[in-house]
Amino acid sequence: MITRSPALLQRHDEAEPLAPPPAWQAQLAGAIRDPAELCRRLGLDAAWRPGAEAGHALFEVRVPEAFLSRMRPGDPHDPLLRQVLPLGEETLPAPGFVADPLEEAAHTPARGLIHKYAGRVLLIASPACAVNCRYCFRRHFPYGDNAPSRAQWESSLDHLRHDPTIIEAILSGGDPLAASDRQLAWLVERLDAIPHLRRLRIHTRLPVVIPDRIDGGLLDWLGKTRLQKVIVLHINHAQEIDDAVIDACARLKTAGATLLNQSVLLRGVNDSVDALAALSERLFEAGVLPYYLHVLDPVAGAAHFDVPDDQARELVAGLREVLPGFLVPRLVREIPGEGSKTPL
Numbered sequence: 001m002i003t004r005s006p007a008l009l010q011r012h013d014e015a016e017p018l019a020p021p022p023a024w025q026a027q028l029a030g031a032i033r034d035p036a037e038l039c040r041r042l043g044l045d046a047a048w049r050p051g052a053e054a055g056h057a058l059f060e061v062r063v064p065e066a067f068l069s070r071m072r073p074g075d076p077h078d079p080l081l082r083q084v085l086p087l088g089e090e091t092l093p094a095p096g097f098v099a100d101p102l103e104e105a106a107h108t109p110a111r112g113l114i115h116k117y118a119g120r121v122l123l124i125a126s127p128a129c130a131v132n133c134r135y136c137f138r139r140h141f142p143y144g145d146n147a148p149s150r151a152q153w154e155s156s157l158d159h160l161r162h163d164p165t166i167i168e169a170i171l172s173g174g175d176p177l178a179a180s181d182r183q184l185a186w187l188v189e190r191l192d193a194i195p196h197l198r199r200l201r202i203h204t205r206l207p208v209v210i211p212d213r214i215d216g217g218l219l220d221w222l223g224k225t226r227l228q229k230v231i232v233l234h235i236n237h238a239q240e241i242d243d244a245v246i247d248a249c250a251r252l253k254t255a256g257a258t259l260l261n262q263s264v265l266l267r268g269v270n271d272s273v274d275a276l277a278a279l280s281e282r283l284f285e286a287g288v289l290p291y292y293l294h295v296l297d298p299v300a301g302a303a304h305f306d307v308p309d310d311q312a313r314e315l316v317a318g319l320r321e322v323l324p325g326f327l328v329p330r331l332v333r334e335i336p337g338e339g340s341k342t343p344l
């Protein structure tokens with residue numbers, strides 16, 4: 001079982017004095033991790049239990065209360081629940097669905113760093129996530145091996161310092177905002193000091209699943225850096241965007257961040273023109289522009305989410321008929337070895 005324990009996050013903070021933990025950390029620690037409790041809280045029929053237990057044995061359940069509160073009780077097809085509820089299907093083998101579909105293991109010159117694309121380097125800033133998404137392409141990723149210590153960070157930073165072609169640092173994970181503000185402030189201060197770096201990009205689901213994560217501590221380091229800031233949220237359905245998420249987005253904007261969104265096209269969650277159009281409209285209400293619509297990476301255990309390419313293209317063609325161009329996301333696939341995401 002993959003365990004993305006918040007305990008790993010303590011590593012950089014070991015020698016630091018005790019301060020009251022911010023509210024979001026308590027919410028993170030209090031996330032539901034028991035499949036039986038998830039079923040009970042949503043009022044699901046007992047028939048869902050065995051599948052939930054079987055999937056959980058492969059990739060543990062993790063659902064914060066703030067995300068759970070946006071689900072409709074008693075509805076096993078709720079689009080938010082579908083993203084986090086383990087199903088028996090996860091245990092079935094599916095041809096072509098593998099453990100490391102993006103072959104990331106081959107592109108890691110320093111621990112916690114992936115340099116595949118020109119000008120951009122991805123740093124695994126935190127191995128932990130606030131929510132475990134069943135379709136995640138990293139559900140089998142060796143997170144334990146990629147939780148960098150400060151010494152390992154220095155080696156990643158050296159890679160950036162010595163390559164002037166890198167102009168954008170992308171914090172990823174896991175979820176980079178699962179790291180503490182102390183850690184992130186430390187890292188961003190060092191990135192800030194690399195003269196050829198221009199942009200700081202953060203790929204995160206935390207402002208969505210725990211909107212309280214966007215607190216004063218975060219806005220402090222984010223607002224300070226000279227780097228241009230792009231925050232790529234990860235929202236798959238309009239129902240994820242409640243008032244608290246809209247407020248969190250507004251706070252991120254006060255720190256000068258440009259907000260984009262990426263989604264994954266998921267059968268049973270957002271595989272209709274109506275659902276995707278409502279998502280784009282709702283994103284724009286929150287001040288966020290749609291960026292990518294990813295087709296599912298063929299990761300073992302997620303085959304039941306797959307939407308065929310032809311249907312994906314039809315859905316995006318349908319979106320073009322009902323939305324302004326700036327609300328139509330780019331439909332892409334990630335192909336190992338390619339120098340960019342590949343349009344479908």
Ligand SMILES: *Cc1c(COP(=O)(O)O)cnc(C)c1O
Pocket residue numbers: 114115116117120121122170340341
């Ligand atoms: C997706 C990705 C990026 C960013 O790609 P953009 O097309 O610029 O959004 C960078 N590095 C890696 C390893 C990626 O997977």
Ligand code: SF4
Pocket residue numbers: 128129130131132133135136137138173174175205234
């Ligand atoms: S938040 Fe992102 S990295 Fe974490 S489980 Fe979900 S999809 Fe995967």
